[in-house]
Amino acid sequence: MEGEIEKKSQQEQEQEQKQKKQYITQEELSLHNKAGDLWISIQGKVYNVTDWAKDHPGGDVPILSLAGQDVTDAFIAYHPGTAWSYLDKFFTGYHLKDFEVSEVSRDYRNLASLFSKHGLFDNKQHVTSFTFLSVSLMFLLVVYGVLWCDSVWAHLGSGMLLGLLWMQSAYVGHDSGHYVVMTNKGFNKLAQIVSGNCLTGISIAWWKWTHNAHHIACNSLDHDPDLQHMPVFAVSSRFFNTITSRFYGRELKFDSFARFLISYQHWTFYPVMCIARLNLYVQTFLLLFSTKRRVPDRALNIIGILVFWTWFPLLVSCLPNCGERIMFVLASFVVCSIQHIQFCLNHFAANVYVGKPSGNDWFEKQTSGTLDISCATWMDWFFGGLQFQLEHHLFPRLPRCQLRRISPLVQDLCKKHNLPYRSLSFWEANQWTIRTLRKAALQARDLTNPAPQNLLWEAVNTHG
Structure with missing residues (x-):
């Protein structure tokens, strides 16, 4: 009986917290996309990074390009796990009301999590x-x-x-x-x-x-x-x-x-x-x-x-x-x-387009705009691993020695979602x-x- 009361009380608290959340729509978020007013969303939480843009280690260009959008996939691609702890100080108190995760993004994030779990981002092999x-x-x-x-x-x-x-x-x-x-x-x-x-x-x-x-x-x-x-x-x-x-x-x-x-x-x-x-x-x-x-x-x-x-x-x-x-x-x-x-x-x-990049189709944009160059394993040193250009674009923090290893998984994901995976010989x-x-x-x-x-x-x- 006491357990049921505690469980009910916990559910009520969660419901109250949910009701206290403040929400904004994607359209409202998109208005904060200019220098001097830069907001982004990561996993549905909205952050004001206006002042941070000038100190961002990657420069202000990525933030200016993606401001006013959900940028979860790009954030995951470019930042290690330790970066998440820095986000709290930029939190606006708002959550994204109409936040949804596409199946492609969900699979991409699962793949990134899998690589992290197996230590691929840290294994550089000298x-x-x-x-x-x-x-x-x-x-x-x-x-x-x-x-x-x-x-x-x-x-x-x-x-x-x-x-x-x-x-x-x-x-x-x-x-x-x-x-x-x-x-x-x-x-x-x-x-x-x-x-x-x-x-x-x-x-x-x-x-x-x-x-x-x-x-x-x-x-x-x-x-x-x-x-x-x-x-x-x-x-x-x-x-x-x-x-x-x-x-x-x-x-x-x-x-x-x-x-x-x-x-x-x-x-x-x-x-x-x-x-x-x-x-x-x-x-x-x-x-x-x-x-x-x-x-x-x-x-x-x-x-x-x-x-x-x-x-x-x-x-x-x-x-x-x-x-x-x-x-x-x-x-x-x-x-x-x-x-x-x-x-x-x-x-x-590869395919080209005109306009700002979109933060919620990271995987699709990289597959569309990138070609791989196929070569023998012993040629990896000559091309610096960057012949696996799509793999590198999807996971830029992944050491080059891991790119050939993850290539079959990227191919499978492209095939699953009917996205292009183009690997050509140097001559082609x-x-x-x-x-x-x-x-x-x-x-x-x-x-x-x-x-x-x-x-x-x-x-x-x-x-x-």
Whole structure:
């Protein structure tokens, strides 16, 4: 009898608490989606993250892109379990009245929970240590080839090896930006600066700024900076209507100059990729010395860049003549271009859309905008695990050594919900990409679609 009374009392208390809850609708939540008024919902609880946006470790772009929505799936994808404890201080007291979880989201969350339960997010298998060891060995061989070898072939080989070094070092920078690859966050930040700024000359701050936006708004023409290559490339004819980049805050104008370049983009794609690093260097300097943007660890990033622009020119200057210096630099650029091409293959030929990303269709958006590249297991080191691009986009905190392991589970989930899972060979992915570029190029040549006035400024301020 007493047990029944206690049970009834507990039920009454729960009912009273439920009645005391304050609710808002999805429509009301969507009104809080602008700078200075940023609300989000996670598992039906509403949080005010307006003041937090500027201090968010992932930058303010993800919050600005997803504000006014339920962002549970994106939060789970990007944050470890310890992050949940920080949410309480942002709680508004409101719950989402019409909160529902789709079957796809439910399965995705169960899969993430399963991976966490089996420790996959923490099992990194010393990949970073082995990669850093190989990068160090390659660096010593490059220096030896330049300083102590007289053969032009040795100098050419050293340049090619440097390109491979840049690729592997960039993978370490990428991994350390997504999860802690070292023993603590301090060493992790050091790994980022060394692998990114010091060894490759590309700022980890710039990479985080653009890369987080890319993940959140995968293949959105106006929100994903990794598709905004006007006036050099356009993966869709929708760019011909002059899209406004919500990331860069400017119009991507399709003028006569852009029409000319895009008309031949399927021919210029590989040559441009060979010198794409020049643009990355420019973007690094534009961000680090910008007075308009707040750059985390700006001084540390600048010091790292200065380290690169000290050793790299000095090494090149040690070559015997101008011809060999040009050959060395071009060889390193061409080899490293394989990585730039790979990243384009993962997305250029996938589906695109216009508009803000949606927080409640995380799984669907990632499958729509991503292609995998199939390869043998022994090639995982060469592609940095990122040939499993869909798996990485769905679970960005998952160490690269686990991506091949979870691939069959992701395939099964895609099949269950009738979503695309596209895994192509490197050759097929190139074919798909060139076909996409050619289609847009032929559409750009259509003279019945008049281009606006030519703005040369666009040509020298290309982003991405």
